[in-house]
Amino acid sequence: MTTIKPPVEPFRIKTVESVHLPSRAVREQVLRKAGFNVFGIPAEKVFIDLLTDSGTAAMSDVQWAGIMRGDESYAGARSFFRFEKAVRNLFGFEHVIPTHQGRAAERILFEGLVKKGDFVPSNIHFDTTRANVEVRGATAVDLVSDEGYDPDSDCPFKGDMNVAKLEAFIAAKGRTRIPLVMLTVTNNSGGGQPVSMANIRKVSAVCRKAGIPFFFDACRFAENAWYIKRREKGYARKTVAAIAREMFSHADGATMSAKKDGLVNIGGFITLADGELAKSLKSILIISEGFYTYGGLAGRDLEAIAQGLAEVVEEDYLAYRTAQAAYLGALLDEAGVPYFKPAGGSAIYLLADRILPDIPREQFPGWALTVALYRESAVRAVEIGGVMFGHKDPRTGKMVFPRLEMVRLALPRRVYTAAHLSYVAEALAAINRHRDRVWGLRIVDEPRFLRHFTARFEEIG
Numbered sequence: 001m002t003t004i005k006p007p008v009e010p011f012r013i014k015t016v017e018s019v020h021l022p023s024r025a026v027r028e029q030v031l032r033k034a035g036f037n038v039f040g041i042p043a044e045k046v047f048i049d050l051l052t053d054s055g056t057a058a059m060s061d062v063q064w065a066g067i068m069r070g071d072e073s074y075a076g077a078r079s080f081f082r083f084e085k086a087v088r089n090l091f092g093f094e095h096v097i098p099t100h101q102g103r104a105a106e107r108i109l110f111e112g113l114v115k116k117g118d119f120v121p122s123n124i125h126f127d128t129t130r131a132n133v134e135v136r137g138a139t140a141v142d143l144v145s146d147e148g149y150d151p152d153s154d155c156p157f158k159g160d161m162n163v164a165k166l167e168a169f170i171a172a173k174g175r176t177r178i179p180l181v182m183l184t185v186t187n188n189s190g191g192g193q194p195v196s197m198a199n200i201r202k203v204s205a206v207c208r209k210a211g212i213p214f215f216f217d218a219c220r221f222a223e224n225a226w227y228i229k230r231r232e233k234g235y236a237r238k239t240v241a242a243i244a245r246e247m248f249s250h251a252d253g254a255t256m257s258a259k260k261d262g263l264v265n266i267g268g269f270i271t272l273a274d275g276e277l278a279k280s281l282k283s284i285l286i287i288s289e290g291f292y293t294y295g296g297l298a299g300r301d302l303e304a305i306a307q308g309l310a311e312v313v314e315e316d317y318l319a320y321r322t323a324q325a326a327y328l329g330a331l332l333d334e335a336g337v338p339y340f341k342p343a344g345g346s347a348i349y350l351l352a353d354r355i356l357p358d359i360p361r362e363q364f365p366g367w368a369l370t371v372a373l374y375r376e377s378a379v380r381a382v383e384i385g386g387v388m389f390g391h392k393d394p395r396t397g398k399m400v401f402p403r404l405e406m407v408r409l410a411l412p413r414r415v416y417t418a419a420h421l422s423y424v425a426e427a428l429a430a431i432n433r434h435r436d437r438v439w440g441l442r443i444v445d446e447p448r449f450l451r452h453f454t455a456r457f458e459e460i461g
């Protein structure tokens with residue numbers, strides 16, 4: 001019997017959506033039909049879906065009321081001004097440009113700033129920012145602190161940038177080839193770890209001194225601000241909103257996917273101080289996203305984001321949100337299931353190569369764990385390891401694997417209860433006990449790009 005206390009949800013349930021646990025025989029059939037790729041499984045056949053925390057949040061009653069109040073005017077809608085005010089209130093920049101999601105914000109910002117041959121440093125670029133930098137013919141550079149790659153370090157701010165490396169990089173390449181520096185908060189591709197205010201201040205000082213614009217990839221800014229409040233000296237008495245404003249006061253702008261800390265199912269934005277740049281971004285926006293007071297969104301979406309930004313900095317919510325991941329982590333500790341420490345804000349990252357040490361990297365232990373988890377419990381998770389990031393070195397012909405072989409259990413916001421999480425932990429404990437019943441896989445069909453979405457596999461049993 002566990003003595004770990006579940007977090008109490010700071011809401012009550014007004015609407016429900018049924019989920020159903022398919023039988024073992026059906027799960028087996030579903031896996032085979034999907035070619036042992038959980039992306040190919042229909043959501044209806046998933047009991048608990050931890051594939052992503054992006055766009056999967058439950059909206060509040062007030063947000064749904066906002067959906068009804070949305071003003072669908074083409075230009076200058078009331079909902080836009082409400083959205084603009086909500087973003088300005090937290091981010092503090094004059095200009096606010098809506099986009100349909102985060103990657104559109106990235107594409108438009110980089111089209112305005114980044115040229116062929118440029119370099120864009122970040123702590124760790126998220127896949128879409130990396131792709132949007134590379135598509136411009138530029139190079140995305142990751143300069144996270146060394147602890148950022150160490151799954152066992154209990155450093156409280158493992159998302160911090162290595163400032164010495166950043167300074168050396170700017171000195172080596174010259175500032176004219178670095179159109180901006182970014183910081184991802186929290187660091188999604190590095191275990192969901194936060195960045196400290198001290199680090200933000202230092203990165204900002206380096207950028208100001210060199211005359212390089214500094215932007216946040218702000219998707220999980222509220223979770224990051226919460227960790228600053230809880231872990232960094234001098235912030236315990238400040239509100240999360242005030243901490244967020246202080247974070248952004250050190251930067252020149254931000255890109256945002258509202259599908260994360262906007263608490264909505266679709267949306268994003270760019271916000272920035274520079275009026276000339278804002279003007280040119282708006283003209284790029286009009287070509288693909290639409291007029292600058294709706295940017296690819298409906299008025300009702302803008303209304304829901306405005307309300308979501310008010311709710312996401314509420315401390316009851318953030319305490320519960322981060323306690324959920326910590327609770328799942330504590331249950332996994334008890335069962336001896338290894339994961340990247342400490343628990344991230346929005347996800348747990350399982351260390352698949354330690355859970356399944358008998359499966360060699362060439363047989364994709366992370367992928368095997370996602371298959372085992374679905375087979376055991378109809379829980380869906382995502383591999384972040386050799387299938388997603390491994391590739392053949394074109395010169396040597398040898399496989400190159402990423403440093404960490406992980407499986408991410410992402411927690412949708414306000415969707416699952418503590419009982420759901422304990423169900424997930426029990427399934428993982430069972431897999432951990434019977435690891436000899438998990439097999440490696442080989443790829444039998446592979447697309448040219450982003451193979452994890454559509455590749456098909458067979459088990460090596």
Ligand SMILES: *Cc1c(COP(=O)(O)O)cnc(C)c1O
Nearest residue numbers: 101102103126128188219257259
């Ligand atoms: C999700 C995400 C993005 C991209 O946002 P989309 O809305 O999915 O386009 C960018 N950066 C980070 C850190 C993210 O988590």
